[in-house]
Amino acid sequence: MAKLVDDSVSAGAKVLLGGKQGQSKNFYQPTILTGVTNTMPIVVNEIFGLVSPIITFDNEDEVVVMANATEFGLAAYFYARDIGRIWRVAEGLEYGMLGINEGLISNAAAPFGGVKQSGNSREGSKYGLDYYLEIKYLCMGGLDK
Secondary structure, three states, X not given: OHHHHHHHHHOOOEEEEXXXXXXXXXXXXXXXXXXXXXXXXXXXXXXXXXXXXXXXXXXXXXXXXXXXXXOEEOEEEXXXXXXXXHHHHHHHOOOOEEEXXXXXXXXXXXXXXXXXXXXXXXXXXXXHHHHHOOOOOOOOOOOOO
């Protein structure tokens, strides 16, 4: 996290909150970055830490294009009230899981997994077994002879 944040700050991002290593090397402060662009390291890498890069946009179509301009696609989150917008954005985003007005999306009953370089299968739920199965269709005739 520290290297991605430091490299993004060197490229022009600004730390609004956090941005420092904790007392332990295993802890990095929750961080908010502003002035972030789509080419900064914090955006082009799949991160698994508490860093929120803030990127401005002008309209719904632009933000969907920006969100999909990554080789990763595990999870995406967005907030909206308009049900039409929710469906349009949800259908347009290329991610395996979406949190809509919700930040905690993991659930044992829901399939967990991504698309693109974030994986092509699911674990959890009834769909999690599909990855381990090889389904074969058999059509037999003439058994009565």
